[in-house]
Amino acid sequence: MALFSFMAPSLAGTNGFAVRLTSADGKGSDTLVLPNLWLFVEEGQPATPFLPPGGFTAVFEGSISGDLRANYFFKVEELAGSLKLEVNNEAVLDTNIRGALSKSVRINKGANAVRAIFTSAGTGDSSLRVGWTEKGTNVNPIPNALIAHARSPELQQAEATYLGRELFLENRCAKCHLGKFVSPVPELAMDAPTFFNIGERRNYEWMAKWILDPKSTRASVHMPKLLHGPNAMEDAKAMATFLSDRTPEHQQAIAEVTKRSEVTAGREQPADQERKPIFERLHCIGCHDALGGGQSDPAKISLKHVAQKFSDGRLAEFLSEPEKHFTWIRMPNFKLSAAEAKELAGWLLKRADKADGKPAPRDMAILERGQQLVRDLGCLNCHAGKIANNFSTVGLAKLAKEAKGCLAEKRDEKSKAPDFGFGAKERDALVTFLKTDFAALSRHSPLEFAARETRLLNCAACHGQIDLIPPLDVLGGKLKPEWAVSFLGGEPFKVRADKHPKGEPWVEARMPAFKSRAQLMGESMAMQQGYSPKTSPEGPIDEDAAKVGHRMLGKDNGLSCVSCHAVNDLPALEVFESEGPNLGLTSARLLKPYFFRWLRNPLAIDPQTKMPAYFEDGKSVLTDYYEGDGEKQINALYEYIRQGEKMAAPATGQ
Numbered sequence: 001m002a003l004f005s006f007m008a009p010s011l012a013g014t015n016g017f018a019v020r021l022t023s024a025d026g027k028g029s030d031t032l033v034l035p036n037l038w039l040f041v042e043e044g045q046p047a048t049p050f051l052p053p054g055g056f057t058a059v060f061e062g063s064i065s066g067d068l069r070a071n072y073f074f075k076v077e078e079l080a081g082s083l084k085l086e087v088n089n090e091a092v093l094d095t096n097i098r099g100a101l102s103k104s105v106r107i108n109k110g111a112n113a114v115r116a117i118f119t120s121a122g123t124g125d126s127s128l129r130v131g132w133t134e135k136g137t138n139v140n141p142i143p144n145a146l147i148a149h150a151r152s153p154e155l156q157q158a159e160a161t162y163l164g165r166e167l168f169l170e171n172r173c174a175k176c177h178l179g180k181f182v183s184p185v186p187e188l189a190m191d192a193p194t195f196f197n198i199g200e201r202r203n204y205e206w207m208a209k210w211i212l213d214p215k216s217t218r219a220s221v222h223m224p225k226l227l228h229g230p231n232a233m234e235d236a237k238a239m240a241t242f243l244s245d246r247t248p249e250h251q252q253a254i255a256e257v258t259k260r261s262e263v264t265a266g267r268e269q270p271a272d273q274e275r276k277p278i279f280e281r282l283h284c285i286g287c288h289d290a291l292g293g294g295q296s297d298p299a300k301i302s303l304k305h306v307a308q309k310f311s312d313g314r315l316a317e318f319l320s321e322p323e324k325h326f327t328w329i330r331m332p333n334f335k336l337s338a339a340e341a342k343e344l345a346g347w348l349l350k351r352a353d354k355a356d357g358k359p360a361p362r363d364m365a366i367l368e369r370g371q372q373l374v375r376d377l378g379c380l381n382c383h384a385g386k387i388a389n390n391f392s393t394v395g396l397a398k399l400a401k402e403a404k405g406c407l408a409e410k411r412d413e414k415s416k417a418p419d420f421g422f423g424a425k426e427r428d429a430l431v432t433f434l435k436t437d438f439a440a441l442s443r444h445s446p447l448e449f450a451a452r453e454t455r456l457l458n459c460a461a462c463h464g465q466i467d468l469i470p471p472l473d474v475l476g477g478k479l480k481p482e483w484a485v486s487f488l489g490g491e492p493f494k495v496r497a498d499k500h501p502k503g504e505p506w507v508e509a510r511m512p513a514f515k516s517r518a519q520l521m522g523e524s525m526a527m528q529q530g531y532s533p534k535t536s537p538e539g540p541i542d543e544d545a546a547k548v549g550h551r552m553l554g555k556d557n558g559l560s561c562v563s564c565h566a567v568n569d570l571p572a573l574e575v576f577e578s579e580g581p582n583l584g585l586t587s588a589r590l591l592k593p594y595f596f597r598w599l600r601n602p603l604a605i606d607p608q609t610k611m612p613a614y615f616e617d618g619k620s621v622l623t624d625y626y627e628g629d630g631e632k633q634i635n636a637l638y639e640y641i642r643q644g645e646k647m648a649a650p651a652t653g654q
Helices: 153-170 204-212 232-244 248-260 314-320 338-351 364-376 396-401 424-434 446-456 472-477 481-488 518-528 543-553 583-589 592-600 630-641
Strands: 017-023 029-034 038-041 056-066 070-087 090-095 105-107 110-120 126-133
Touching: 029 153, 038 518, 110 126, 153 424, 153 446, 204 232, 232 364, 314 338, 396 424, 446 518, 472 518, 481 518, 543 630, 583 630, 592 630
Parallel strands: none
Antiparallel strands: 017 029, 017 056, 038 126, 056 110, 070 090, 070 105, 070 110, 070 126
């Protein structure tokens, strides 16, 4: 699910509501697409990059598609501000009260027009989250697949502006054109691989090829082409020679790495023949070509170059800690053990194109020429290095007036501007963005950040595609942001056992770490779905209710949850197909509304789940507890799991 359709303009049919936001003073406006009737904006922060901080009004417009005629109730699950909701031109809600429930609303077969006007809170954070239900209970999100919007000229213009901002950030335009610009926008601080000791990590021939024409190596790369004309090849080799220059200390370090490495281009580490290759176990195919055995996918990053790129032994080191020399790298950290890193490196090197092993020339004149080019061409605006930077260019104001240099439609042969290979659509989008007042470069919008980063990091390649890995679009409304931040940052939470009782792993794929983005994404994904980036504190645990929950969880006159779920150190007792998450971690992980929604009707959230539904129409078969009142029983379970590591082991029936 694309949370902002303007971030992928080619996907014109992306579902969601078209939303027009207007500042309280009427002087600022913006248009975008949001996936649902959800919104959260912190006090004093901008709702979008193109809207000033402060009060605002958001008008959601679109339609909900009905398969058959049915009646629904709309419920305000979160609200700080006020809401007016119309369905098929009839007012169904006008409220500023969280928890408000609409009257019964007829949803017809086909498109049903929806219009919602949300006015931000006068003070404090502003939030909106609306769900629906057929019976007035068991409220669920309106399925995004049923929501559509019209593509107005206003929205198309906004798409181009947002695309221009994205290109400006992702291509590090600010590094050359903004100077020492202070901004809360985190992407303006994005780095590039450091030049420090790069000659130890990269092969000379590969660097020369990369410098000459980066896109010939990988079409999606942001590195521009800097060299042109008849001397381009010689200049690229000179720059690679300078970057490959190694002091005696560097040479010794390389020798030690090579000596201790057990991986070579022609040898693969021994592995259990019954196991899938580690490339498959980690689901690397989600982003990368599989190296042989099929047609290359241009949408995926090829790995045929890895032997040519990495110095001996350095691929395994890179796989162990990809962000070590490039903080904002998109390659995540899979927390590989030393043995796993060597296994994966060996598997890749065995199948990749071989390196020629040609060393950099030891000619001082060539080295000095390379150093001068690195200093003059702007490399040091993005890459950290120890030499002085001689490069300078025009500021944003002049750039906005003249679409020349890297924005020129036709390159001037005498131009020294970098060549990013922008197509007409990209150039037009950048020019559109540059015609704004640039205030969007000083405004961080969590809604936009999370939508863009989850798309660029290709999160949907695993989420919703692999068994037991949840769809991406539920996570912001499921996970407590503090837990999500830790998990995205690489904390080794074990939500379920590593191994099936028969010995095979439950889930071969694993969640990697995105350290540079963890804090921002964990908080922003909650805000996308109308929740605060900080979990609201709860009162003390209801001990009486927790005691009831303790009995309900066990096998003696309970729901026998321990058959499929571990409880801290107590393993699941009778797992045959799929072990559930460890309930000792549930309180730390799950938002309270999601816990209740899941227990009321698990199949409404995940149609493939093995979790049975114990509560129907608010009733339970366990009439010994609260006379079968389902809501009170769910609350008792919630109070029990709030104890976390202190949860007393439930009855096992043994």
